[in-house]
Amino acid sequence: MKKIVIAIDGFSSNGKSTMAKSLAKEIGYIYIDSGAMYRAITLYCIQEGFFENDTLNEDKLQNQIDNIKIEFKLNKTSGLPETYLNGVNVEANIRSMEVSSKVSIVSAIPFVRRAIVALLEKMGKEKGIVMDGRDIGTVVFPNAEMKVFVTAKAEIRAQRRFDELRSKGDNKTTYEEVLENLKSRDYMDQTRKESPLVQAEDAILLDNSYMTIDEQMQWLIDKFKQITTN
Numbered sequence: 592m593k594k595i596v597i598a599i600d601g602f603s604s605n606g607k608s609t610m611a612k613s614l615a616k617e618i619g620y621i622y623i624d625s626g627a628m629y630r631a632i633t634l635y636c637i638q639e640g641f642f643e644n645d646t647l648n649e650d651k652l653q654n655q656i657d658n659i660k661i662e663f664k665l666n667k668t669s670g671l672p673e674t675y676l677n678g679v680n681v682e683a684n685i686r687s688m689e690v691s692s693k694v695s696i697v698s699a700i701p702f703v704r705r706a707i708v709a710l711l712e713k714m715g716k717e718k719g720i721v722m723d724g725r726d727i728g729t730v731v732f733p734n735a736e737m738k739v740f741v742t743a744k745a746e747i748r749a750q751r752r753f754d755e756l757r758s759k760g761d762n763k764t765t766y767e768e769v770l771e772n773l774k775s776r777d778y779m780d781q782t783r784k785e786s787p788l789v790q791a792e793d794a795i796l797l798d799n800s801y802m803t804i805d806e807q808m809q810w811l812i813d814k815f816k817q818i819t820t821n
Contacts, residue, residue, distance in 0.1 A: 598723075598728035599723040600729070600740050603776050605741050606799060608723055609804075624663065625727060633693050647696055688764050688772070699785060701785045741798075749770035749773050
């Protein structure tokens with residue numbers, strides 16, 4: 592069976608990363624979380640004090656961008672990759688609301704996107720990868736053999752994100768705050784000048800608003816088999 596590149600794009604909080612990780616594990620591919628890379632850079636900016644409220648000092652970030660090292664290492668217990676920032680496991684930290692509220696600001700910066708895209712292109716040369724993000728099928732891998740664009744109703748995505756935060760011990764953030772943050776991110780992702788969020792013309796649309804995880808996984812595997820066996 593030939594190896595391919597699988598690009599999964601779509602709106603935030605629709606389970607892209609979870610489905611991409613599960614699919615990669617199921618078919619024996621390598622999973623690369625591009626969104627986690629932007630989140631890791633955002634966390635770095637927060638830790639280094641590059642933000643003043645929602646204003647980012649882009650000059651300071653540009654001077655430091657070459658010193659930011661992002662890696663993915665497998666968790667031996669779960670068998671899934673986790674994000675490391677300059678040698679430190681930040682998988683939990685990058686999922687916080689503080690990072691979520693600022694990641695669209697960082698990801699809209701052209702020099703940040705160019706740096707990430709260059710790194711992702713290197714990772715994908717050997718194929719046999721599953722990658723998710725906002726512009727994987729349109730910018731990073733426009734020739735990917737399998738492209739999926741994932742969407743779901745905003746209210747459903749907000750509820751999923753809210754439930755995730757509660758499960759991780761966040762009892763302060765309200766559902767309304769999550770929904771507002773999500774809508775704001777959707778707008779910024781779709782209207783930014785550098786690589787805006789759009790569905791690639793040859794991408795398959797997956798609306799998972801009312802799908803179970805098992806139904807979603809079966810849908811992905813069926814599409815994968817159709818593409819790799821033809």
